[in-house]
Amino acid sequence: MIATLSRARLLIDRQLPILILGETGTGKEYLARALHEYSSRCRAAMVPVNCGSIPENLIESELFGYSRGAFSGALSSGMKGKVMLAHRGTLFLDEIGDMPAAQQTRLLRVLSEREVTPIGSTEPLKVDLQLICATHQNIESHVEAGTFREDLYYRIAVGIIQLPPVRERLDLAWILQSILESEVPGMTLERNVDREARDILMQNQWPGNLRQMRAAIQYACAVRSDEMIRAADLPSNLMPGKIVSKRHRPGVTQQPSFDMSPDASGSLVERSSARPLKWHTDMRGPSASLPSERDNILRALSASRWNISAASRDLGICRASLYRKLRELRIPHVRDMGSDILMADAG
Template sequence: MPTPPVEQPMAESDVQTADTAHTARSHRCAASRTAPRYRDIDQLAAGDELMRDLVERGKRLIDRGIPVLILGETGTGKEYLSRALHDYSARRQAAWVAVNCASIPESLAESELFGYCKGAFSGALPGGMKGKVQQADGGTLFLDEIGDMPFALQTRLLRVLSEREVIPLGAMRPVSVDLQLICATHQDLKTLIGEGRFREDLYYRVAGGVLRLPALRERADRRRLVMQMIADELGEAADENVIAPAALQRLLAYPWPGNLRQMHAVIRYSCAVMNGGRIELRDLPEELMQFQAVPLAQVHPIGRTAQIRPFASRAEGDATSVVLTGDPYRDERSRVIAALNGSRWNISAASRQLGMCRASLYRKLRQLDIPHVRDQAMPAYAVA
């Protein structure tokens, strides 16, 4: 007999349905005079080749009803992508039901997800309650932070996914459900599997197709995103006169650890405080004002964790002074950075030196987490 959930009001933010999410959003929009309009799937790609490819793959997966797993650092737009995929899908008329697996109290998780029947336990709502899985019937169930789902619940979810039916607490018979599943996490599920914290069989159920959202610092369309967000905030089309070159430069150079969420907050702030119709450097929030630009020649490859670390190093342009560490990722990164420094960040020259085409070098920069502002000869900072 399943444990009845402890009677306790559900925090509004613990489980979000499409309706509550819409309401919350409309309140926010009413508070400001602007509304982010990033719901359309094709808008999400902005001008980034990787994103366009990812969106196209997402559409094909959704067209075939394949469960999608969205990976990406926090704030990269996993929830936005999930909503956009639902809105694009044939199920768009039905509900998009979001559940944040990290924030449902374990004691409530089972009844919230799978529901319960009348009289299932003392304190239950008199008429019973439809769980989120059933609410998503015909539509899309978005399980955010799936990596945080309690292990016992994973077993029950696996059953729902394989049998396509759910048994609410206290029910005698299963109820069939037909839904598109989209899950998201910032965690490495393979590592969680290795640690025995995530079921491998569930992984293969939820990861029919994996879409890995790039970090903002890896995206080539940051300039366009900035302009899009400013236009959204101002509620009108914006050209580059709306931002001082130094401020734009700083926005392009900043490594954005909080990704799109942080950029959106920064743009919102700057648009609110700017005076005279143009965002100046002084209108940027403190973290951007204090951001110290570090010449790229001072980059020391220390792995994939994004950190800005100024330190003295070899002379700029010395393409031959690569210190090998034996770590293939770090060594390749050093080699590419040395070639870039040697060519003063001229992509054509560096790609010739490395014996690859320009497109391959751009790909390599993304793979190796080397920030680069496209078509700008020498970016002013480095993420080591």
């Protein structure tokens, strides 16, 4: 990331068109804004345009503007397009891979001639801007398919910056700390996130990248009962049983997979590739087995001093299943309680 950012700073200094590539949520717009703030154009505006969100029949007027009386319903004073609004500043075209073919041609002329002609006008206007584009798509495959102009691609892809997905980054703890501080000033990963929650955050593969990570932290900060974020405060889709599997890479240990499937009697039994369950629950409704199941859980929690990871290993299930059982049996999630109180409840 340090090398990537250093190269991006060199490119913006030379005012070359920049194309930022990366999966959805990797921070492409964050990088574009940071580059604008670092550039010599920082005093002027940065104008963002999402090429995929503007209706095709409006994108031309949105980008290039129109003159007075250009068409029925037009403003009497005309309208400046996004390109002219970015004059002496930065134009950020997000999801440029979704731009219609007709507008690709007009954009190419703007970039080559450094001028724009509003709809209904015959007088071209000179424009001076820094262009930054971004997309999560494989633009080269679109060029090969003929849906994206090859000459425009080579025009915008002078400086290509590839942002890695979160699962491949080595600075995950720094990212989490930065998000925590932005949500609650003074909050730290070491002091305000317990070990179990920290392990879940660090081991998750984050298919939604930074966007998903920020949403998870915002949720945890909103529902926490005190200054500490615990595993129970995290969104349920982050629990180990629902984490997206990591792509196989050398040195990476694959986690056992879990699923819920019916046994011969119709009860849902969790099956693990690592070890069998020591018990299971009939999920179809209340049954006579629930009291003994509660005892088993409380004894395991007592023996592990309410360490969820250790208790789930002793019971032969994953932590997500144990959390689910705690909710079903209405066992409060507490830590480090005295064994006498726990065994009294179990008895």
